[in-house]
Amino acid sequence: MAEREQQEQYKARWKLIGPGIVVAATGVGSGDMVASLVAGERFGYALLWAVVVGCVVKIALAEATGRWHLASGQTIFDGWRGMGVWTFVFFAPYIVIWGFVYGATAMSATALPLQALFPAVPLWVFAVAAGITGLLFVWFNRYPVLERVMTVLVGLLFVTVVGLAVYLVPDLGSLAGGLVPSTPEDSLFYTLGLIGGVGGTITMAAYGFWVNAKGWRSPAWIRMMRLDNRVAYITTGVFVVAMLIVGAELLHTAQIAMAEGDEGLITLAEVLRERFGTFVSVVFLVGFFAAAYSSLLGVWHGVSLMFADFVGNIRGRADRSVEERETSWEFRAFLLWLTFPSMLLLLLDRPIALVIAYGVLGSAFMPFLAFTLMWLLNTRRTPREWRSGILSNTGLAVAGALFLVLCGQEVWNRITGV
Template sequence: MSSPDTPIRNRWTLIGPGIVVAATGVGAGDLVATLIAGSRFGYALLWAAILGTLLKIALAEAVGRWTLAGERTIFDGWTSLGGAFRVGGLGGTLNWAGIYFGVYVVIWGFVYGAAAMTATALPLAALFPVLDLKVWGILSGLAGLAFVWFGHYGLFEKVMTACVGVMFVTVIGLAVIVAPDLPALATGLWPSLPPGSAFYTLGLIGGVGGTITMAAYGYWLNAKGWKGPGWMRVMRLDNRVGYVVTGVFVVAMLIVGAELLFSAGIALQGGERGLLDLDEVLRDRFGRPISILFLVGFWATSFSSLLGVWQGVSLMFADFIAHVRGRAGDEAVRGDRSRAFRGYALWLTIPPIALLFMDRPFGLIVAYGVLGSVFMPFLAGTLLWLLNSDRVPREWRSGWLSNLMLAGATVLFAVLAGRELIGLFQ
């Protein structure tokens, strides 16, 4: 039985939820964004990728600290922010935060389901062209559904750790193969803004390492059995390890973009399909074995993100429904065997299949982009509020550094959200 009092040299054996967050948060789209940054600006934005990693460490630590300090979920915190009203006939209450989350998670889940299935299908279709891309997408979604439906957290964590291992070998291996220019790499540690890179830099800082799945970190802590302030030091180690892994992935892909694409003037497509462009470059330069290895890593990156959302966001939705029904303290209605959990996993899988055949209607894409952009300032801002209030014991409230990071994240993500909103009217 694990314990928070495990000697520090053995705490590494307890690491788990942080790795799950890392595997979920780094998706194929994140790798493409970092690749494109390297292909356009070389190593100049390395500092931005590192700063983004530090911001995500602060955000995830805040989620974990809120969860452990009072043995509560993030949704318990959101429902305490005022403006609550009773939901007629259901026995629970909702407030502005709950309404926002409910609307967001339904629309986001519908579109993300199709995006995740497509991203996972792309490398499979390239490796095994005997099946159509849409068929691979449907099979990927059904595989994720079956896994979270019948599996348990322990198995989930092991599979996610295995995916991180595959990602580590392939991504770090690519960075080594392309032979980074270490002096040039070091120059990227000094903050600079090449012409035309301002908003791209903000996107790189804010975009890599997860969005809504960061809020799921607290649910994975509970699933791991870490409850109460006694686990605080273990949680902080776990979180740092997870996001250091994320940072390593980001830096490695920036190296690949700078060395393989920037010097040759090669441009990639946006979105996950840009990784297929990279596959062609790798095949031409290094041969088919390296190309196959990369596609396997591409699949591990995409499928781990799919599994993480199917599991983690479904837990959040189950907690949301428990609050609406007035049964927030009942673990039986919030866990991964609840009807709400399985219902949301179905929502992520079955309806989005239609989008695979409809090429994702423009209106849904716009709604997804806008709602997605405003979730992170919502998360950072509410954590800043909660962790400086009397809802948290004084010893676990945010200090100056945590407040600085959370405030900076709130401003950064608000600027990015504003850019998305302005884009609606241009």
């Protein structure tokens, strides 16, 4: 009887998993798919270990974000406000510029697979439709509906992308060999990119807000949050490994070069059509769409929620519930900002200065998040029993150092034009 009750409790815990699915679906966009595909195409399975390291680093970072929200009873912005005004001075231009540029990126990425399926329709039509449908969905729905839709999109992504990797029958010996750390010639850039890019965006900070939106608002939920977080990044790792397998088995062995950017996924769809027929190509494009559109929905909701709390802190309204933030004017103002001004970038070349600011601020955010969390979770701001231990501090330190290197590399590339 006791064993049966334990099994029922275990099943109940698994049914509660949700914020992790949302953060996994949001974090794995077309950029992560392209990065892992290119790594597989150029280096085979040699960089598989970097994917594993990236997942471990993100587990440490997301766990710290969720633990701060639950243990302190405050949001990340409450914590940053207590560290000084410099945190808000950094974040204000970051979120405005990031939202402007990312909005266009997300809409374009979502439009690419749709145009490949329906080539008679211009790309901008699908891009505008993606932005507006994302706006309307988030405007009129709350977090529970978002979670259900994201679960469906993750299911689509899993069936299509992981199914394709299994269909290609990977070389298990080479796959296992890729778990041994190695850095082939000219692979440093791709290695750092894989470690830093496995679902790593501003949505890492949004995870704490989704945890609260789920109804988890006290230290009693920390154990559940940790399970949810591990499921999220193991799922993320499976997706990225699947794309690495596709790159290694389909492109690396045939010496097929990838196109740059998201267009590389269209190149892959064409290769799949030539080798396996239209059906397999269409199935992959559906998975591509699920990855891109889930990222769009997650950012439209999660980052707008962060912006609402950010402005609320400035206005002295930091005590609002998630439900109140979801219907606030700040939330909806940022939704509009992500959608309509960004459409201008679909029609015009991106201004060089804006792109440079976007790249530098974006690369600086992750070390900023890692080191500020490390500070907050080791001070009296956090109850003693929930402060970071050796394992968490090591994970946050490694994450911060790694992202600091990536930030320096990004700044150098912007200065030199490499």
